[in-house]
Amino acid sequence: MNSIDAATIGGVLLVLGASMTMLGNVYRAVLFYLVADLCWLYMAYETGNTWGLITVTAGTVMGFIAFLKMRRGDFLKSIVNTQRQTKVPE
Numbered sequence: 001m002n003s004i005d006a007a008t009i010g011g012v013l014l015v016l017g018a019s020m021t022m023l024g025n026v027y028r029a030v031l032f033y034l035v036a037d038l039c040w041l042y043m044a045y046e047t048g049n050t051w052g053l054i055t056v057t058a059g060t061v062m063g064f065i066a067f068l069k070m071r072r073g074d075f076l077k078s079i080v081n082t083q084r085q086t087k088v089p090e
């Protein structure tokens with residue numbers, strides 16, 4: 001697999017992740033995003049892009065930590081809760 005193939009596969013996975021997000025399947029979407037990150041890590045490694053490796057690795061780790069926090073229910077705010085707590089003037 002060359003780096004262009006990895007970029008294409010990563011892009012397709014990004015589109016699938018966005019589709020899953022729109023359908024409300026956030027956990028599946030995050031998994032698509034993490035696999036796309038692996039494709040981009042491979043691409044950065046193949047091209048010798050050190051800063052790309054560092055930034056994509058940092059983003060992947062942060063995304064995985066956010067996924068774990070989301071799965072455990074550690075996030076206290078959501079769009080639905082915020083909208084319900086806000087009183088709309090009539």
